[in-house]
Amino acid sequence: MATLRTLSLACAGAAFMVWGIGKTAFAAALSPAPLFNDVASYSTTISANNDLTDIYFPNPSNLKNGNYSFPVALLLQGANVDKSNYSNFASTVASYGFVVVVPNHLQSLPQFGFTGLLPDTSEINAVQAQMVAENSNAQSPVAGVVNTQKLALLGHSQGGAVGLSTIGNTCIFLLCSGSYSRPTELAAGAFFGANLRDQNTQQFIPINNSGIPIALLQGSLDSRAIPANALLTYDQIQNPPKALITVLGANHYGITNTNNPNGSIPDTSTPTIAQDVAVETVGRWSGLFLRASVLDDLDAFNYVYSSGDALDPNVSVISQTTSVTEPSSELVSTLALAVLSAWGTVSRLNKRKQYPVASRNIDV
Numbered sequence: 001m002a003t004l005r006t007l008s009l010a011c012a013g014a015a016f017m018v019w020g021i022g023k024t025a026f027a028a029a030l031s032p033a034p035l036f037n038d039v040a041s042y043s044t045t046i047s048a049n050n051d052l053t054d055i056y057f058p059n060p061s062n063l064k065n066g067n068y069s070f071p072v073a074l075l076l077q078g079a080n081v082d083k084s085n086y087s088n089f090a091s092t093v094a095s096y097g098f099v100v101v102v103p104n105h106l107q108s109l110p111q112f113g114f115t116g117l118l119p120d121t122s123e124i125n126a127v128q129a130q131m132v133a134e135n136s137n138a139q140s141p142v143a144g145v146v147n148t149q150k151l152a153l154l155g156h157s158q159g160g161a162v163g164l165s166t167i168g169n170t171c172i173f174l175l176c177s178g179s180y181s182r183p184t185e186l187a188a189g190a191f192f193g194a195n196l197r198d199q200n201t202q203q204f205i206p207i208n209n210s211g212i213p214i215a216l217l218q219g220s221l222d223s224r225a226i227p228a229n230a231l232l233t234y235d236q237i238q239n240p241p242k243a244l245i246t247v248l249g250a251n252h253y254g255i256t257n258t259n260n261p262n263g264s265i266p267d268t269s270t271p272t273i274a275q276d277v278a279v280e281t282v283g284r285w286s287g288l289f290l291r292a293s294v295l296d297d298l299d300a301f302n303y304v305y306s307s308g309d310a311l312d313p314n315v316s317v318i319s320q321t322t323s324v325t326e327p328s329s330e331l332v333s334t335l336a337l338a339v340l341s342a343w344g345t346v347s348r349l350n351k352r353k354q355y356p357v358a359s360r361n362i363d364v
Contacts, residue, residue, distance in 0.1 A: 076159030092283025160194020219250030249273030
């Protein structure tokens with residue numbers, strides 16, 4: 001019998017009522033606060049590859065009779081970063097209405113003298129199969145509440161590179177295990193401290209995402225995966241919607257419970273933002289981006305692509321998306337879209353000035 005661990009999340013901002021995923025009524029202005037105060041977790045083993053795994057999920061009092069259907073979000077870890085280091089981030093994303101799966105994926109690469117935790121694309125099919133089994137197993141804590149037809153990817157560092165290559169449907173050495181095809185259930189990806197390059201030529205690889213939304217989250221003080229490389233990767237994402245969300249003062253480990261967790265390659269850059277604030281910021285923006293992309297949540301969409309940048313002093317955002325026409329007269333809609341387009345172009349150009357292209361390359 002799985003042992004449940006619970007976490008209560010403090011909510012701030014406008015009051016809201018929830019009566020099902022994707023159905024949120026805000027009593028006042030949009031609140032970016034979590035939809036669920038309580039998150040639980042349990043540990044299991046992925047049957048297909050024996051990966052030890054932690055699973056986080058919203059845990060409202062009516063979980064079993066509230067007609068919930070939570071999409072799966074697979075977190076692909078950074079190299080040699082144990083799954084336990086992502087518990088705060090995973091709990092935050094889960095509080096926005098997702099079942100977050102965090103495996104430890106062990107690999108041995110004798111040609112490089114490496115044995116340790118390292119993600120690759122083989123995890124995706126294994127986790128999808130596991131979640132189908134969890135959903136149908138009456139003894140599972142998430143029985144009957146998992147939407148196995150919706151998959152999102154989260155990733156840190158090497159895990160983010162795996163996620164980007166997956167969305168681009170590209171099998172890249174060290175990221176891909178054998179041949180691989182992007183699953184039809186894949187709906188979005190949000191990746192922290194990640195970029196995608198050919199490790200031989202150091203050229204940035206075009207990401208043919210076929211309209212699958214991608215968010216890159218980046219610490220402004222990251223010296224392992226530098227901000228300039230995130231911007232160059234952002235430019236290689238072929239289709240909108242896409243966003244580059246820079247967390248000001250965070251380094252490469254702004255997503256983990258502690259800075260430079262045991263076993264990881266340390267970032268020598270000292271963060272200037274409190275660790276818990278960085279993790280909450282990365283988790284909140286990731287959760288809202290996934291709600292906007294996977295669940296077509298208009299409030300979350302507006303926060304990510306419009307209002308959130310001004311409301312959150314800890315981030316700077318550039319983005320590109322297709323325009324949404326409001327149900328008003330054709331003339332008003334056309335004028336509004338023209339103004340928004342002009343403002344967005346100026347805003348993105350101004351923000352790009354903050355990220356000059358570096359003359360060096362640093363491995364993720």
